[in-house]
Amino acid sequence: MTDKTALPLKTARVNEGFTQFDLAQVAGLTQTTLSFIENGLVQPQETTRERLESILGSIDWVQTYNKGRVNYKHQPRKEQVPEVQG
Secondary structure (H helix, E strand, O other): OOOOOOEOHHHHHHHOOOOHHHHHHHHOOOHHHHHHHHOOOOOOOHHHHHHHHHHHOOEOHHHHHHOOOOOOOOOOOHHHOOOOOO
């Protein structure tokens, strides 16, 4: 990617000249999955994020998710996570 600034996923994809279908194929995803990621409806695994960044360059995941429904920064509070007794 020529610009070093992190961009939301869809902007980075369009700037690099990929259709959703083509990028999904190169990244080993379905078009539906890529669409859900672009629209912030699902959070990709770290390996998927790394694969997309290796193709497109730096991606602003927080901005990608702020446009969708997934709160990327959300981490459950320790008291919300039940401890396993063993």
